């Protein structure tokens with residue numbers, strides 16, 4: 531065999547061996563045999579080339595390089611192929627692009643609650659929790675709501691039929707977060723600065739701004755010399771922190787059994803006013819009920835509708851959208 535024939539033979543052998551190698555280790559063996567630098571068939575051919583007459587050298591050299599390049603490239607292609615997973619596994623083409631995975635995220639109302647807590651914590655109010663199932667003492671009695679007050683009407687509350695307190699008194703789903711004011715004051719001495727965010731339940735007729743389950747943020751500050759000016763400042767600071775400097779809120783005189791004086795708070799939204807909460811100075815009767823001296827301490831409380839703020843922030847005109855679990859709606863937040 532002359533040198534040209536040997537090169538052709540080398541090329542054929544190498545091509546066959548590369549095709550036959552089934553995995554990476556087998557392919558490495560082939561590489562050493564055919565392209566090994568220290569020993570191997572390419573090295574032998576190179577030695578042979580050194581012995582051919584000078585006039586044949588250019589042709590042979592060119593052919594040598596061609597064969598070497600071809601074997602090197604075949605080896606690389608095969609290497610990539612054996613390292614890639616088989617295209618079909620159990621009849622499924624695993625190399626096809628997959629369906630993109632959609633991540634879930636927190637509900638817009640949960641996001642709002644987190645943001646409310648963060649803003650109020652910057653104003654020095656610590657978050658506390660209270661139970662959603664309450665007794666009448668915390669939902670009404672201690673809040674100075676008399677026995678014959680319409681707020682206690684069974685038609686305006688979700689009383690539980692199957693459960694009572696240990697002493698046999700009725701239990702209900704809380705209708706307001708003001709219950710937590712009482713729970714905190716019963717256990718703590720002033721100064722107090724807390725917020726409590728959570729669900730409340732009322733059998734209200736549902737419409738674009740009313741739901742039978744919604745969220746409130748209760749705020750309570752008790753100290754010496756707390757005034758209505760502090761209340762208004764905190765509410766304005768909160769509203770602008772959440773909705774921006776251009777938000778307009780107004781205070782309307784109102785009545786709550788547990789605050790005196792009391793106000794209702796509205797927020798401008800387009801061409802209308804949206805009621806966002808109730809507030810006032812904690813009634814001396816309430817302070818006495820929890821064992822405080824109304825001559826020494828005073829304070830304010832407020833209860834804001836969380837959904838109402840979220841509606842304005844996100845431009846959602848119907849509160850019911852938050853609770854329909856339609857992912858096309860929820861995905862926007």
Ligand code: FA5
Pocket residue numbers: 705706707708732734739740741742743744746786789792805806807808809810831832833834835836837838849
């Ligand atoms: C109260 O619940 C009082 N506890 C607020 C309060 C706390 C006054 C502390 C004084 C001191 P009211 O029933 O107005 O008040 O409700 C407060 C806010 O909850 C409303 O302004 C409104 O923003 C929101 N809200 C009331 N009912 C609903 C409802 N069905 N759906 C959605 N939001 C509601």
